[in-house]
Amino acid sequence: LLSKRLQAVYQMVDKDTRVADIGSDHAYLPVELMEEKICQFAIAGEVAPGPMSRSKEDVDKFGLSKQIDVRLGDGLAVIKPEDQIDTVVIAGMGGILIQNILTRATADQLSNVKTLILQPNIGEPLVRHWLVENNFEIVDEDIIEEEHHVYEVIKANKVAQAKPLNSAQILMGPVLMTKKTPTFIAKWQHKLNSYHKAVENMSHAKKIDQAKIDLMNQDIKYIEEIL
Ligand code: SAM
Numbered sequence: 677l678l679s680k681r682l683q684a685v686y687q688m689v690d691k692d693t694r695v696a697d698i699g700s701d702h703a704y705l706p707v708e709l710m711e712e713k714i715c716q717f718a719i720a721g722e723v724a725p726g727p728m729s730r731s732k733e734d735v736d737k738f739g740l741s742k743q744i745d746v747r748l749g750d751g752l753a754v755i756k757p758e759d760q761i762d763t764v765v766i767a768g769m770g771g772i773l774i775q776n777i778l779t780r781a782t783a784d785q786l787s788n789v790k791t792l793i794l795q796p797n798i799g800e801p802l803v804r805h806w807l808v809e810n811n812f813e814i815v816d817e818d819i820i821e822e823e824h825h826v827y828e829v830i831k832a833n834k835v836a837q838a839k840p841l842n843s844a845q846i847l848m849g850p851v852l853m854t855k856k857t858p859t860f861i862a863k864w865q866h867k868l869n870s871y872h873k874a875v876e877n878m879s880h881a882k883k884i885d886q887a888k889i890d891l892m893n894q895d896i897k898y899i900e901e902i903l
Contacts, residue, residue, distance in 0.1 A: 677704065677707075677708055678704055678705070678708055679822060680820055680822040681767075681768070681795065681820060681822050681827045682704060682705055682708075682767065684795070684818045684820045684827070684829045685705060685765060685767050685793060685795050685829050686705060686708055686709065686714075687818070688793045688816060688818070688829055688831045689709055689714055689715060689763060689765070689793060690714075690763065690791065691714055691715075692715070692716055693714070693715045693716065693762050693763040693791070694715065694716055694717045694718070694759065694760050694761050694762050694763065694788075695709060695715045695717075695718045695719070695761065695762075695763045695764070695765060696718070696719040696721055696752070696754065696755050696759070696761045696763070696764050696765070697718060697719070697720050697721065697765045697767075698721045698751060698752060698754070698764060698765065698766045698777060699721065699722065699723070699766060699767070699768065699769055699777075700720035700721060700722050700727075700731060700746075701722060701727045701731065701768070702727065702730065702731055702734065703720040703731030703734055703735055703744065703746060705765065705767070706718035706719075706720045706735075706740075706744045707734065707735065707738055707740060707744065710738075710740050710743050710744055711738070711740075715763070716743075717743055717744075717745075717759070718743065718744045718745070719744075719745050719746075719747055719754055719755065719759060719761065720735070720744055720745070720746045720747070721747050721749055721751075721752075721754035721755075722746070722747075722748060722749075723748070723749065723750050723751075725748060728746060728747075728748045731746050732746040750780075751777035751778075751780055751781060752764065752777065752778075752780075752781040752782075752785040752786070753785070755785045757784055757787055757788070760788050761788055761789060762788055762789060762790045762791065763789070763790070763791045763792075763793065764786075764789050764791070764792050764793070765792075765793045765794075765795075766778075766792075766793075766794050766795070767793075767794070767795035767829075768795060768797060769796065769797065770796060770797055770798050770799055771796035771797075771798060771799020771800055771801070771802040771803045772799055772802060774794055774796050774799075774802075774803050774806075775799075775802045775803060775805075775806045778792075778806055778810070779806070789834065790833060790834050791831065791832070791833050791834070792807070792812055792830075792831070792832045793829065793830070793831050794807075794829070794830045794831075794832070795827060795828070795829045795830070796828065796830075797825070797827065800828050800830070800849065801846045801847050803830060804830065804841060804845070804846045804849070804850075805846055807830070807832045807838070808838050808839075808840060808841050808846075810838075811834060811835055811836065811837060811838045812832035812833065812834055812835070812838060813832055813833055813835045813838045813839065814830055814831070814832045814841075814849070814850050814851060815831055815832060815833050815851075816830075816831040816851055817829060817830050817831070817849045817850070817851035817852045817855070818852075819849075819852055819855075819857060819859045819860050819863065820859060821859050821862075826859060826862075826863045828849060828852065830849070843894070843898060844898035844901065844902060847895060847898055847899075848860075848864065848898070848899070848902060853902050856902075861903060864899050864902070864903055865903065867899065868896065868899050868900065868903070871892050871895060871896050871899070872896065874892060875889055875892050875893060875896070878892070
């Protein structure tokens with residue numbers, strides 16, 4: 677039922693958790709989590725009324741309306757303290773939007789949350805940066821390729837004081853850098869080639885933006901050190 681991308685997100689969810697899937701759209705993830713008895717209770721949160729009513733129908737169809745509450749709302753506003761949500765999933769959006777949703781969450785909404793599972797389609801460094809700044813420590817990461825797009829999944833646990841990450845870890849992922857899977861190597865080899873080309877083009881431009889070239893050369897250095 678799940679795509680390879682959502683399957684990678686699913687794998688990160690711990691057993692017996694209470695999950696809020698924010699931006700759930702079709703609610704595929706909570707349905708699968710419940711069918712497989714991974715979690716105890718789930719909220720499928722969705723800001724758009726169309727997808728929200730469709731997932732309500734799906735949840736009813738599977739006979740899961742007692743265990744999955746489909747709620748209309750913006751970001752983590754669908755979570756109430758009495759829901760005792762301990763795991764929040766935000767998948768299939770850009771890193772800027774994920775960071776924005778997390779930044780707007782209130783202390784109340786995050787009070788019981790121990791684990792965040794985030795799958796940005798783009799802009800992963802922004803998400804890692806938010807996690808460190810807000811004392812969530814990255815405990816697992818995955819990288820998968822589906823239909824010519826590479827997706828990263830980041831799992832982080834709330835800690836008293838998150839260890840800082842260096843620039844290479846923010847860029848490439850602290851766990852992914854140690855796992856170094858073939859998909860990871862292929863992604864960064866590809867990026868390395870395009871960064872080299874971009875630096876070459878920028879150095880021959882009429883107006884040279886040295887600061888931009890320096891930044892890109894810095895990234896090239898990090899990537900080359902890791903690969
Ligand atoms: N999470 C699913 C997945 O990974 O397949 C669906 C991803 S879909 C591309 C993104 C969904 O997020 C859309 O249904 C959109 O309406 C919803 N969304 C966007 N901003 C949101 C917000 N602030 N709060 C809740 N949902 C939001």
